[in-house]
Amino acid sequence: MIVVTGATGNVGRPLVQALIEAGEPVTVVSRRGIDVPAQVRFHQADLTEPESLKPALHGAEALFLLTSPDFMANGNLNDVVDVVRAAGTRRVVLLSSQGVGSGRHPSNLEDAVKQSGLEWTMLRPGNFSSNALVWAEMVRAQRMVAAPFGDVALPAIDPADIAEVAAIALREPGHGGNIYTLTGPVPISPRQQAAAIGDALGEPVRFVEQSRAEARNQMLGYMPEPVVEATLGALGTPSAVEQRVSPDVERLLGRPPRAFAEWAARTITAFK
Numbered sequence: 430m431i432v433v434t435g436a437t438g439n440v441g442r443p444l445v446q447a448l449i450e451a452g453e454p455v456t457v458v459s460r461r462g463i464d465v466p467a468q469v470r471f472h473q474a475d476l477t478e479p480e481s482l483k484p485a486l487h488g489a490e491a492l493f494l495l496t497s498p499d500f501m502a503n504g505n506l507n508d509v510v511d512v513v514r515a516a517g518t519r520r521v522v523l524l525s526s527q528g529v530g531s532g533r534h535p536s537n538l539e540d541a542v543k544q545s546g547l548e549w550t551m552l553r554p555g556n557f558s559s560n561a562l563v564w565a566e567m568v569r570a571q572r573m574v575a576a577p578f579g580d581v582a583l584p585a586i587d588p589a590d591i592a593e594v595a596a597i598a599l600r601e602p603g604h605g606g607n608i609y610t611l612t613g614p615v616p617i618s619p620r621q622q623a624a625a626i627g628d629a630l631g632e633p634v635r636f637v638e639q640s641r642a643e644a645r646n647q648m649l650g651y652m653p654e655p656v657v658e659a660t661l662g663a664l665g666t667p668s669a670v671e672q673r674v675s676p677d678v679e680r681l682l683g684r685p686p687r688a689f690a691e692w693a694a695r696t697i698t699a700f701k
Contacts, residue, residue: 430488431599432518434458434476435495436465439559440524443592444493445469451600456485477504479512486516491599495524496538498653506541513547520548520605522598524591527555527610531671533659548605550598555612555671556663558585558692561622568634568700574623575637577644578665582616584674587687594681610675614686625690629697641665 431448435441436457448455449466456470457463465471472485477500486492492513496504513521523542528534530553542549564574591611598604617625620636627634639647641661648657663671678686693700 430454430456431491431493432456432458432485432489433493434482435493435497435524437463438495439557439588440591440595441493441495443589444595447592447596448599451596453600456489458482458485476500476509479505479508482509482512483516486513486518489516489518491520491522492518493522493524493595493599494542498651498656501653501656506538510541510545510547514545518547520550520599521545522550522552522595522604524595525551525553527553527612527671528659528663529553530608530610531663531668533663534656550604550606551608552591552595552598553608553610554586554591555610556583556585557591558587558613558687558689559696560585561626561689561693562696562699564623564626565699568626568630571635572627572630572632573635573637574619574626575639575643576619576623577639577641577661578618579620579636579638580618581665581667582618582621583664583667583672584612584614584616585622585689585692586611586613586678587689587692589692590678590682590686594678597681609677609681611678612673612675612686614674614688616672616674617689622689622693625693626697626700628690629693630700 431453437459457465458472458474460475474481525539526534529536567573623634623636
């Protein structure tokens with residue numbers, strides 16, 4: 430049995446599907462009731478209340494651990510790890526961030542898992558292709574993208590690729606103690622992303638460059654302030670490491686990571 434937290438998100442949904450297709454028994458965990466495929470077990474739990482996770486872990490060999498932004502303010506991963514260890518689950522795959530490796534984000538979540546005594550694997554994705562969904566409303570209404578740092582390019586990662594890597598780390602031996610940095614195939618700027626969305630729509634999408642302050646005010650509506658500052662730092666003044674294409678996706682999946690244009694074409698209905 431494999432347990433997937435964050436099962437309703439951009440990574441969790443394709444991960445559950447990948448595990449089903451591989452014939453794995455899956456339990457999905459969410460804070461709210463959701464519809465799940467008939468062959469999947471559902472358990473409602475909140476990681477800020479670790480004991481609520483306990484029933485989902487009965488008979489589980491592996492856990493995909495994804496924490497929400499509000500968990501950073503209200504949760505304690507050491508308590509979650511204690512419940513996981515007591516349940517006899519032996520393997521944890523944590524969705525972390527490339528920002529931990531670059532020093533932009535704190536390492537406390539990774540530290541809790543590393544010190545747990547469990548077999549662990551860290552996934553450190555960089556900029557998600559799906560972050561572009563924040564532009565969906567303005568593209569639908571105005572055929573426009575407004576974003577800061579228009580010509581700063583980062584290798585955006587398709588969440589479906591993260592999910593496929595996670596499925597391998599959860600199912601197969603040999604990934605314990607490894608840290609995988611997950612990126613897309615080439616760096617791409619916000620201006621180029623807007624053009625790719627326009628290509629998928631079949632009509633132009635105008636790019637408008639925001640100031641850092643404008644972007645900060647907008648992001649504070651859905652991110653904690655420390656995460657906003659770290660994110661703007663990575664987007665505006667990325668290090669050479671943050672702009673580098675990692676070989677990990679291709680090495681693990683046996684194919685190049687998906688390009689942003691492929692993600693845009695697959696999700697274009699969100700922008701119509």
